[in-house]
Amino acid sequence: MPDPRALHKGRGAVTNPTNRFERFSYEPDPDYVADEISPSTQFFKDPSRSILTTNDSPDVAFEVSINPYRGCEHGCVYCFARPTHEYLGFSAGLDFETKIMVKEDAPRLLREELASRKWVPKVVAMSGVTDPYQPIERKLRITRGCLEVLLDCRNPVIIITKNHLVTRDLDLFAELARFQAVAVFVSITTLDASLARKMEPRTASPELRLEAVETLARAGVPTGVMVAPVVPAITDHEMPAILAEAGKRGAQFAGFTMLRLPWSVASIFEAWVDEHFPDRREKILNRVRELRDGKLNDPRWQSRMRGEGVFARQMEALFEVSKRKAGIGDRKLDLTTEHFRRPPGPQGSLF
Numbered sequence: 397m398p399d400p401r402a403l404h405k406g407r408g409a410v411t412n413p414t415n416r417f418e419r420f421s422y423e424p425d426p427d428y429v430a431d432e433i434s435p436s437t438q439f440f441k442d443p444s445r446s447i448l449t450t451n452d453s454p455d456v457a458f459e460v461s462i463n464p465y466r467g468c469e470h471g472c473v474y475c476f477a478r479p480t481h482e483y484l485g486f487s488a489g490l491d492f493e494t495k496i497m498v499k500e501d502a503p504r505l506l507r508e509e510l511a512s513r514k515w516v517p518k519v520v521a522m523s524g525v526t527d528p529y530q531p532i533e534r535k536l537r538i539t540r541g542c543l544e545v546l547l548d549c550r551n552p553v554i555i556i557t558k559n560h561l562v563t564r565d566l567d568l569f570a571e572l573a574r575f576q577a578v579a580v581f582v583s584i585t586t587l588d589a590s591l592a593r594k595m596e597p598r599t600a601s602p603e604l605r606l607e608a609v610e611t612l613a614r615a616g617v618p619t620g621v622m623v624a625p626v627v628p629a630i631t632d633h634e635m636p637a638i639l640a641e642a643g644k645r646g647a648q649f650a651g652f653t654m655l656r657l658p659w660s661v662a663s664i665f666e667a668w669v670d671e672h673f674p675d676r677r678e679k680i681l682n683r684v685r686e687l688r689d690g691k692l693n694d695p696r697w698q699s700r701m702r703g704e705g706v707f708a709r710q711m712e713a714l715f716e717v718s719k720r721k722a723g724i725g726d727r728k729l730d731l732t733t734e735h736f737r738r739p740p741g742p743q744g745s746l747f
Contacts, residue, residue, distance in 0.1 A: 404490065406471075406597055406598070407435075407471050407490060407493055407494070407597060408470075408471030408472055408473035408475075408493060408595065408596060408597050408668070409471065409473055409478075409489040409490050409492070409493065409664050409667075409668070410664075410667050410668055410671050411489045411490070411663070411664060411667045412487045412489035412490040412491060413487055413488060413489050413660050413663055413664065414487065415482045415485065415486065415487055415488075416479075416482055416659065416660065417482055417483075417485075418485070435490060435494045436494070437469050437493075437494050437495075437496060437532075438494060438495050438496070439496050439497075439498050439532060440495065440496070440497050440498065441497075441498060441500060442466060442497040442498055442499045442500075444499055444501075444505070445505070446505060446509065447462055447499065447501075447502050447505040447506050447509060447542075448460050448461075448462060448506070448509050448520070449461050449462070449463065449524060451524065453697060454697055454698065455697055455698065455700060455701045456521075456524070457521075457554070457729070458519055458520070458521040458524070458554060459518060459519075460518055460519070460520050460521070461520065461521040461522065461523060461524025461525070462502065462506065462520055462521070462522045462523060462524075462528075462542055463499070463522075463523040463524060463525045463526055463528075464498075464499050464502045464522075464523065464528055464533070464538040464539050464542060465496055465497065465498060465499065465523075465526050465527075465528070465530060465532070465533075465538075466480065466481070466484065466496070466497035466499075466525075466526060467481055467486070467491075467492050467493065467494075467495055467496040467497055467526065468492065468493060468496070468526040468527050468530050469493055469494075469496060469530045469531050469532065469598050470493070470527055470530050470531075470558060470559075470596055470597075470598045470599045471492075471493035471596065471597050471598050472558075472585075472595065472596040472599065473595055473596070473664060473665060473668045474595070474625055474627065474655055474657070474661065474665055475492070475526075475661070476656055476657075476658055476661060477492075477525040477526055478492045478659075478660065478661050478664065479658055479659040479660055479661065480525060481495070482659075482660070484497065487660075488659070488660040488661065488664065489660070489664055493598075496530075496532065498532070498536065498538070499538060500536070500538065502538050502541065502542055503538065503541030503542050503544065503545050506542050506545045506546070507545045507548075507549075507739055510545065510549050510551060510738065510739055511738060511739045511740065515738075517551055517733035517736035518552075518733060519552045519553065519554060519731050519733075520546065520551060520552070520553050520554070521553070521554045521555075521556065522539065522542065522543075522553060522554070522555050522556070523556065527556075527557050527558055527559060527599075528542075528555065528557060529557040529558075529559035529561040529562050530559065530598075531559075531561075531598060533559075533561060534561055534564075539565075540564070540565055540568070543565055543568045543569075543572075544568065545739075546572070546577075547568050547571055547572055547577075548737075548739060549736060549737055549738065549739055550572075550575045550577055550735040550736050550737055551577065551733065551736055552572075552575075552576070552577040552578065552731035552732065552733060553572065553577065553578055554578075554579050554580075554581065554729075554731075555569075555578070555579070555580040555581065556581045556583060556622065557580075557581075557582060557583065558582070558583045558584075558585075558596065558599040558600060558605065559599060559600045559605075559608075560600040560604040560605060560607060560608045561600070562580060562582070562608055562612070563607075563608050563611045563612065566611065566612065566615050566617070569612065569615070569617040570615050570616060570617060573616055573617050573618065575732075575735040576730065576731060576732045576735070577731060577732070577735065578617060578618065578731070579617075579618040579619070579620065579649070579729050579731060580612050580617055580618070580619050580620070581619075581620045581621065581622050581649070581651070582605050582606075582608050582609050582612075582619070582620075582621055582622070582642075583605075583621075583622040583624050584602060584605050584606070584621055584622070584623060584638050584642065585623070585624065585625065585627070585631055586602060586630075586631045586634055586638075587602045587634055587637055587638060587641065588602070588634070589601050589602055589603070591630070591631070594672050595627075595630075595668075606641055606642065606645050607645075609621060609642055609645040609646060609647050610645035610646055612646075613645065613646025613647065613648070614646065618648055618649070618729070619646060619647055619648060619649070620647055620648060620649030620650055620651065621638070621639070621642035621647045621649070621650050621651075621724075622650070622651050622652065622653070623635050623638050623639065623650070623651070623652040623715070624651070624652055624653040625653050625654060625655040625656070626652055626653070626654050626655060626711060627655045627680075628654075628655060628680060628683035628684055628686075628687065628707070629676055629679045629680040629683050630673065630676075630680060632711065635652065635711070635714055635715060635718055636714065636717075636718040636721070639715075639718045639719055639721075639722040639724065640718070640721065640722045642722065642724070643722030643723045643724050644722075647722075647724055648724065648727055649724065649727060649728075649729065650715075650719050650722070650724045652711070652715050653701045653702065654687055654701065654702055654703045654708065654711065655684060655687075656688075656693055656694075656700050656701070657684065657692045657693045658693050658695060659693075661693075662692040662693060666681065669681070683707060686705050686706070686707050687703030687704065687705060687707055687708055688703060688704075689704065
């Protein structure tokens, strides 16, 4: 029988839990798992007819987002977006990182929506859920296509990513920066490359992410770093070092979020801890509970991103001190929609 660890080689999740909306589930035969070893990634066309998604959460700095992909091959074990895959009939575990929905028509849909008189210009985030620069973007270039539309319209955009691939689009960012219409945030969870391979296996290495910060900043693109998420008893001690390195590379902004484990992410994360940190299991999970009112997740707005209690206050204080020492300061994003220009509608080419 193959080594069970081979079932998830190169993946973040070590399980594929049952979809909470489904009555039936698939259980592999433990005596025959050859077809389950290192599952390859599959891509499916997403039939969405719109691309702009709105939210009213006070916890995030944007109202509108674009997600070119559903599911994410980066495979970050802690990803809060995993449960969204259950709405598609998939599991939040391995399915989330091996069955990716691709919005091939995203640039066209975006142009149509920005051309509509219903669109009131505002900052758009890419992405609000999954990473716009996951590996398949190198081939499909859907994110780049959307950025080209945003540049044509001079509509401001915030990018959040863990991938060095973001530097490919430096030409577009530099042009958007001329209109005060872009900011790029690189998410760095740890500086430990070995830990990153376990926790977020198909993302760019920590060093490559720092290189991305430096490349963007040198080109005059407003660039920030997100220490996100801070994982209690695993990465919390790294916050000062991450901010210090980001500051040296030119980061102008910084933010952080604490680990949150909604729905099935809790069991997926617990299984991952059991495999990689069994000796620290109780310490890690108890620290999460300290942040979350005795539970592994607290979905309340205002609390869900930072947590509550003594440990939450300590991390907040550590962040502020470390940010100042790193020379990042309290500079605020200053994007504007004043340069927005609406693209012609479907009939524009007739006149």
